[in-house]
Amino acid sequence: MKPLRFILLGMMLLFCFTGMFAQIGVPAQHKNDFWDNVRFGGGLGIGFGNGYFSGSISPSAIYDVNPYFSVGPALQFSYQSGENFNTTLYGASLLTLFNPIRELQLSAELEQLRVNQTLELDGGNLEANFWNTALFAGAGYRTQNVTIGVRYNVLYKDGEDIYTSPWSPFVRVYF
Template sequence: MNKHQPSIVFLYIFSITFLLFAENSNAQQSMYNTTPTTSFWDKVQFGGGLGLNFGSGYTDIAVSPSAIYNINPVVAVGASLLFGYVNTDSYHSIYYGGSVIGLVNPIPQLQLSAELEQTRFNTDYNWDGGNFSDNYWNTALYLGAGFRTKNVTIGIRYDVLYDKNKSIYAEPYMPFVRVYF
């Protein structure tokens, strides 16, 4: 068994679960839907994230606006943008990108997610008086689960494409807080 096989199995299970809940919820919605149809914008929610991290010789600022479209009470799809800046004594980096996300709420308190993120990193290093630049794209596929209450979800996600030689993160696991209004 190679090291990527468990993440591939998890991806298959997650995909099948996502599709089953999406199909099941669509059938239930059309069978029991007695309310008038709503407009496109009534099903859109906006949200995002703001990250500020300051320390001795360290600054990290990130902004990530996003929007989702609620297909039904169980399934939502959306997109987000990502902008950030990191500055330390030895390097500074500007990064930007975007992602698409699928959300499934099999029960109101549980949210499963799959998010494909593409990020461009432009980094300048200053080591021992020498300068070095590294500019590259990184792709991440996050599968996550979280506890949901109203518009806020708190959970953890895992990058199944994680490569410690390419990622800016130390680990493939990442906690998250997701807010949509």
């Protein structure tokens, strides 16, 4: 009986001391600061002209890893129509931002878009449905929550891409 008492007493003391030491150094209320480092933003676009309309929305979120580096996902939806065509684009991208100094923002963005296109021809409609991949390298001037710049699609192929040029301007806003 005595060895059983010592074992039980030893286990009780072990649990008591373990509970006491487990409380040392743990704040009363642990705060997860992940969401404090997340910023939301994106872009809106609209264009129209003689028989042409274009509208787009691209919400995104970035996580500030530190004051110099941020990373996050983005979604994109765009609709374009003209006299002889309709195009719908939708997809996602992964955005990385690097700020070596406060006013300069360098970026890399991998974008994957689904393209659904209908061309109206004399003999009927021609439909094209395909995926388009783009890899953009960009640079911009940053002031507080807004960055204005230009990006270059390094995967651009003339005549095989949904973009008319490898260069495109951008405005990014994050809050």
